[in-house]
Amino acid sequence: MSKEQLSVIKIGGAVIEDPEKKAAFIEGFLAVEGKKILIHGGGRVATEIGNKLGIKANMVDGRRVTDDDTIDLVTMVYGGLVNKQMVAELQGKNANAIGLTGADASIITSVKRPVRDGVDYGWVGDPVKVNDAFLADILTAGAVPVVAPLTHDGKGHIFNTNADTMAGTVALAMAERYDVNLMLTFELEGVMKDVDDPDSLITEFKEPFFKEMKASGAIHSGMIPKLENSFEALHNGVKTVRICKYDQIHTTNGSFLQI
């Protein structure tokens, strides 16, 4: 039986920080019909503000190590500045946005990422539980959740969390109630055979092909967990997963994942 549609849309922090790109994204976002949830990344503004506050970014393999000062910094910047500016802007365009972190109404609970290969990422959490009932309640009330890349452990601690992972986790948790369409946006048109060739877009990106590319090392390592997360969502009831350019969410352009 067909259920009501829900779009879960992830946008990167770098796009939000660029006024022109942000405007193009918002135009598409407003044109997406039906219920929708926006999950946004963090972006470089946290590093800039951190530098002024004397909080140095400490990156290991492209991931931010989140010490006590850094979790306060990203709580301010992602949960406050980036999130509320997006909310106010959407409100100004008649979308009834409500800005949330995973801690709010406990919409996303996570566990601290375990120390691996001697690296302790600090206050970084991996999502384990979604308050799907509450999200459904506020969607029914007509609100559009705008979620910052922060979660909590339910014991009083806030965690820095990967926005792509949050999007996949939310999509999966909502799949029982809705026909969920998950969209992960990038600056590229989608999954490309050759990033330098715009004509090499893979419109139907099949899981066996993904596994081949992964085995051959043809996919950038940072993309692997995102794609694995997305294929898992498809295997668990999410209706569609599409990877597309940030200004194409209201179209059907990009790469649809297929299992």
Next chain:
Amino acid sequence: MSKEQLSVIKIGGAVIEDPEKKAAFIEGFLAVEGKKILIHGGGRVATEIGNKLGIKANMVDGRRVTDDDTIDLVTMVYGGLVNKQMVAELQGKNANAIGLTGADASIITSVKRPVRDGVDYGWVGDPVKVNDAFLADILTAGAVPVVAPLTHDGKGHIFNTNADTMAGTVALAMAERYDVNLMLTFELEGVMKDVDDPDSLITEFKEPFFKEMKASGAIHSGMIPKLENSFEALHNGVKTVRICKYDQIHTTNGSFLQI
């Protein structure tokens, strides 16, 4: 006819910044039965962080003038850091807190404060409209709204807003649906005849007496708009207004306003 009870509780930023006082407040807050809304102030941490970022606090008559940099600063600090830390802490104690600004789901819309006596307060807004239906929806869903002292104009702009005024406005807007008990907390026991004499607490603070004190100059000027706001709430259907110490909200101590 008696309606369901709703407590609207205002806490100052200075109390939240003091770990011991914050803990005492939270203990009382958890003990307040039934539906509740917490509205918190900003506090000095914004000034400290602003100083590090090179954003100077510009105060006129004890009020912060909010320029472009300052509204970004308070959006980060009040809407992100202060609000989300309170939310995570309450979640850790099994209160289903949800952190919001006035922009979120447009719960509080305001208008820019007009220039008076040549003073332009910048991005400072005075509340004009409350989305009482949405607040009622999330209270029914079991959430506890925790509101930062920020509002919006519905046109894309965030405003710095006085937390006492917000509390009075929210209490009044919710009075049609609930029996609303408004509590404004301070570091004192309540309204005192003599601030240096703890035995001078006025337990029943009557409006004619307030007008006398106001006329004679016996009340500090900063208190006048807060008290006028509170008496107005009583005249417009709010059931009780109590001014009390931050750790006494679960008791009946303090000063009850009477019209």
